Amino acid sequence: MSKTLYQLRRASGLTQGQLANAAGVHLRTYQHYEGGGAVPGLNIAARLAAALAATLRRDYRDVLAELAGDVAAANGKGGQ
Numbered sequence: 001m002s003k004t005l006y007q008l009r010r011a012s013g014l015t016q017g018q019l020a021n022a023a024g025v026h027l028r029t030y031q032h033y034e035g036g037g038a039v040p041g042l043n044i045a046a047r048l049a050a051a052l053a054a055t056l057r058r059d060y061r062d063v064l065a066e067l068a069g070d071v072a073a074a075n076g077k078g079g080q
Contacts, residue, residue: 002036005048009034012055022051 009019020030024047025040032038033048040048 001039002034005034008052012052014052014055019048019051023047 009016012019014022016030016034017027020027023030023044025033025044029038033040033044
């Protein structure tokens with residue numbers, strides 16, 4: 001999980017502190033998660049995922065819209 005957290009955080013453009021704050025955990029606690037020294041519980045993992053998803057959705061909104069259009073076209077819906 002630590003490698004995934006690192007990769008998603010970097011892709012989102014957030015610092016460790018920003019992500020920790022968004023998820024409501026102390027920076028040092030988050031650093032343990034990302035460094036592999038601890039594993040977040042389900043509640044914290046969900047908050048981390050929500051913070052990352054919100055950032056990634058905002059940053060990649062156009063890419064996601066294009067992908068959605070491609071999927072719709074492939075399913076015969078003509079991008080609608």
